[in-house]
Amino acid sequence: MSGSEFVPLSLVPMLIGICVAVACALPGNFLLLRRQALIGDAISHVVLPGIVVAFLITGAATTWPMLLGAAAAAVVAVMAIEAIRRLGRIEPGAAMGVVFTAMFAAGVLLLEQSDTSNVHLDVEHALYGNLESLIWLDATGWHSLADPAALAHLPVELPRMALTLLAEALFVALLWRPLKISTFDERFARTIGIATGPLGLALVVVSAIAAVAAFDAVGSIIVIAMFICPPATARLITNDLGHQVVWSVGFAALAAVLGYVLAGYGPLWLGYHSSVSAAGMIATVSGAMLALAAVFGRHRHRTGDGAAL
Amino acid sequence: MGLELAVSDGQAMDDHAARMQSPLAIRGMTVSYGQKPAIFSVDMTVAPGAMTAIIGPNGAGKSTLLKAALGIIAPLAGQTLVFGQPIRRQRHKIAYVPQRASVDWDFPTRVLDVVMMGLFPQLGLLRRVRAPHRAKALACLARVGMESFASRQIGQLSGGQQQRVFLARALAQEAQLYLLDEPFAGVDAATEKAIINVLKSLRDAGKTVVAVHHDLSTVSEYFDHVFMINTRKIAEGPLAEAFTERTLQETYGGRLAGAQMDQIGRALAAR
Numbered sequence: 001m002s003g004s005e006f007v008p009l010s011l012v013p014m015l016i017g018i019c020v021a022v023a024c025a026l027p028g029n030f031l032l033l034r035r036q037a038l039i040g041d042a043i044s045h046v047v048l049p050g051i052v053v054a055f056l057i058t059g060a061a062t063t064w065p066m067l068l069g070a071a072a073a074a075v076v077a078v079m080a081i082e083a084i085r086r087l088g089r090i091e092p093g094a095a096m097g098v099v100f101t102a103m104f105a106a107g108v109l110l111l112e113q114s115d116t117s118n119v120h121l122d123v124e125h126a127l128y129g130n131l132e133s134l135i136w137l138d139a140t141g142w143h144s145l146a147d148p149a150a151l152a153h154l155p156v157e158l159p160r161m162a163l164t165l166l167a168e169a170l171f172v173a174l175l176w177r178p179l180k181i182s183t184f185d186e187r188f189a190r191t192i193g194i195a196t197g198p199l200g201l202a203l204v205v206v207s208a209i210a211a212v213a214a215f216d217a218v219g220s221i222i223v224i225a226m227f228i229c230p231p232a233t234a235r236l237i238t239n240d241l242g243h244q245v246v247w248s249v250g251f252a253a254l255a256a257v258l259g260y261v262l263a264g265y266g267p268l269w270l271g272y273h274s275s276v277s278a279a280g281m282i283a284t285v286s287g288a289m290l291a292l293a294a295v296f297g298r299h300r301h302r303t304g305d306g307a308a309l
Numbered sequence: 310m311g312l313e314l315a316v317s318d319g320q321a322m323d324d325h326a327a328r329m330q331s332p333l334a335i336r337g338m339t340v341s342y343g344q345k346p347a348i349f350s351v352d353m354t355v356a357p358g359a360m361t362a363i364i365g366p367n368g369a370g371k372s373t374l375l376k377a378a379l380g381i382i383a384p385l386a387g388q389t390l391v392f393g394q395p396i397r398r399q400r401h402k403i404a405y406v407p408q409r410a411s412v413d414w415d416f417p418t419r420v421l422d423v424v425m426m427g428l429f430p431q432l433g434l435l436r437r438v439r440a441p442h443r444a445k446a447l448a449c450l451a452r453v454g455m456e457s458f459a460s461r462q463i464g465q466l467s468g469g470q471q472q473r474v475f476l477a478r479a480l481a482q483e484a485q486l487y488l489l490d491e492p493f494a495g496v497d498a499a500t501e502k503a504i505i506n507v508l509k510s511l512r513d514a515g516k517t518v519v520a521v522h523h524d525l526s527t528v529s530e531y532f533d534h535v536f537m538i539n540t541r542k543i544a545e546g547p548l549a550e551a552f553t554e555r556t557l558q559e560t561y562g563g564r565l566a567g568a569q570m571d572q573i574g575r576a577l578a579a580r
Contacts, residue, residue, distance in 0.1 A: 177434060181426050185412045186383045191405040192430055239462045241417045
């Protein structure tokens with residue numbers, strides 16, 4: 001494929017896909033080990049009512065109010081989950097299940113009741129996003145990457161997602177030790193002065209920011225898959241947290257590229273005429289990777305075989 | 310009347326002085342899980358340079374007392390002083406060993422890594438781990454007889470080995486006060502011996518050791534002070550004063566079986 005076709009049509013969606021996948025996989029590693037993996041799922045569902053409410057208030061599908069609405073909804077959800085967990089004394093998974101199902105349902109109801117038919121806001125979009133539509137029409141080839149005029153019309157999702165990823169990487173790098181210690185042994189962490197409460201909250205907020213930014217670009221399916229699949233795949237092939245994080249980033253990027261290519265060209269290879277949803281395919285590929293690691297991974301026997309005791 | 314007042318003032322002064330010098334002085338600690346108090350208004354003044362066993366029946370609040378004192382759980386009321394100062398300024402003087410079962414040993418890390426966690430207060434967020442840090446962590450592992458396990462995945466350890474790794478991490482903290490939550494629970498005899506030897510060497514070096522302990526028959530062999538609790542404090546002090554048949558009966562109520570009482574009787578006699 002030539003640059004004149006690849007750069008305007010596929011490069012940007014692919015890069016956004018990679019950024020989204022990595023941005024979700026990175027905090028996903030810690031959420032997984034803290035048995036909070038469902039939080040990514042929860043957040044990506046609860047942002048829907050936030051986005052719809054923001055739309056109803058502003059009356060337009062503009063980016064920033066929607067992002068703020070989504071963020072507000074995520075914060076409300078996190079607090080509701082904590083409140084239900086503490087006051088109801090039920091396990092965190094069940095608390096998340098209750099909150100995100102209820103809020104997503106409320107979002108669907110709001111969406112149906114409100115007149116959003118004239119903008120690109122519907123349930124399908126919320127789930128799959130539209131990665132393929134994030135094309136860069138001003139680009140004419142690889143040389144456009146050095147052309148300020150063309151770069152000015154780069155889809156805004158790309159720099160936004162890249163910035164989110166950068167901020168997240170800084171967060172993880174800077175707080176690596178406290179994150180690791182408090183994930184392994186929260187009680188000990190507290191006794192050496194690590195503020196485990198605020199740190200855990202910060203991790204959830206960072207995850208929420210990633211989920212909201214990603215939701216805006218690619219919908220919630222990919223977010224849910226990327227929080228869990230790449231870290232879980234990486235966990236099955238290594239026994240070192242640092243390696244796990246590096247591998248998860250690699251698997252996330254690979255799933256994004258492979259999923260995008262398969263969605264675009266896979267059906268054509270099989271004789272069909274239309275491509276399938278890139279977000280759906282990326283999520284599927286990451287699931288397939290996890291399945292392969294579960295069968296062939298070096299450390300797949302690490303639980304349930306009694307070796308730990 | 311005036312004389313009595315003076316005497317009780319003198320007593321209060323002594324108590325105050327003891328608390329200010331104590332490695333760990335707890336006052337009025339009260340914790341509740343739900344409706345019932347787990348511990349109620351507990352005072353504790355740990356003797357410096359001693360080995361103290363916290364004993365009491367299951368659910369008496371032994372672990373809860375330590376966790377509340379350290380701020381791991383939020384008490385309803387109560388204060389903790391560490392060497393006469395609020396605990397938040399004295400964290401570097403404390404090493405805490407939680408119950409082995411309270412963490413997920415499936416966590417993807419190695420033995421030496423866990424010991425290095427004890428060096429976090431020195432290393433901070435970003436200071437690089439250098440050869441001396443690694444050497445110190447290895448030396449701590451050697452003290453518990455685990456140096457050959459340094460690069461082992463923690464999920465492969467036995468219960469006793471896990472407990473030794475936790476103790477090595479506490480040693481790496483180079484604290485003045487060591488607080489251990491059931492360090493002998495579910496460990497093999499060799500590990501129990503190794504751990505008690507390390508704890509005794511810490512005491513001999515002038516450190517203070519406090520451990521939640523379950524096995525009444527080894528109390529007088531391992532420890533020199535006891536703190537007896539059953540929701541409320543029952544007794545505290547040197548073995549000879551506090552570890553008596555009367556305080557044991559009061560702590561355990563009718564729950565001590567005859568054979569167990571005989572065992573303790575022998576332990577008391579051998580003291």
